[in-house]
Amino acid sequence: xxxxxxxxxxxxxxxxxxxxxxxxxxxxxxxxxxxxxxxxxxxxxxxxxxxxxxxxxxxxxxxxxxxxxxxxxxxxxxxxxxxxxxxxxxxxxxxxxxxxxxxxxxxxxxxxxxxxxxxxxxxxxxxxxxxxxxxxxxxxxxxxxxxxxxxxxxxxxxxxxxxxxxxxxxxxxxxxxxxxxxxxxxxxxxxxxxxxxxx
Numbered sequence: 001x002x003x004x005x006x007x008x009x010x011x012x013x014x015x016x017x018x019x020x021x022x023x024x025x026x027x028x029x030x031x032x033x034x035x036x037x038x039x040x041x042x043x044x045x046x047x048x049x050x051x052x053x054x055x056x057x058x059x060x061x062x063x064x065x066x067x068x069x070x071x072x073x074x075x076x077x078x079x080x081x082x083x084x085x086x087x088x089x090x091x092x093x094x095x096x097x098x099x100x101x102x103x104x105x106x107x108x109x110x111x112x113x114x115x116x117x118x119x120x121x122x123x124x125x126x127x128x129x130x131x132x133x134x135x136x137x138x139x140x141x142x143x144x145x146x147x148x149x150x151x152x153x154x155x156x157x158x159x160x161x162x163x164x165x166x167x168x169x170x171x172x173x174x175x176x177x178x179x180x181x182x183x184x185x186x187x188x189x190x191x192x193x194x195x196x197x198x199x
Contacts, residue, residue, distance in 0.1 A: 080116050
């Protein structure tokens with residue numbers, strides 16, 4: 001079993017409290033064999049206005065320099081909130097892409113959350129080529145708008161996978177937070193669809 005990427009806590013580094021914690025995370029990631037460490041969540045208090053996202057971008061750049069000292073690539077994982085328009089009509093995701101160094105900070109694009117927020121992943125890949133080496137894939141249920149198995153919802157994965165080179169894709173993860181079926185039945189269905197239809 002390999003783990004090319006790991007999600008990490010970022011809030012202590014964001015608030016300037018603990019650079020040592022980030023270094024410990026990097027050391028642990030090296031032991032496990034991770035190649036990427038991924039900032040996966042930010043509490044709402046840290047992301048209310050555009051200036052908040054500019055600070056996040058600044059801290060991501062700094063964290064990426066540190067992670068690079070350990071041979072690790074830093075990435076940022078989205079949900080849907082980053083795609084909401086802020087006071088200046090930009091989105092938080094726009095600000096992150098614009099204000100992070102494209103070589104230092106990569107993106108782990110969660111296709112479900114991007115599509116649910118009304119974004120076209122292909123447009124993101126074409127506008128920012130090579131910045132999306134990691135993807136989370138799960139499908140969007142046509143009726144409920146919630147998670148469902150890959151291939152059984154409304155996301156056009158075939159179109160998205162056609163542009164994997166634009167994205168710079170290196171790894172993707174079938175990742176469904178909640179399932180209605182038995183868990184192994186769910187992941188098997190998604191795995192078979194990806195293997196048979198997308199690869």
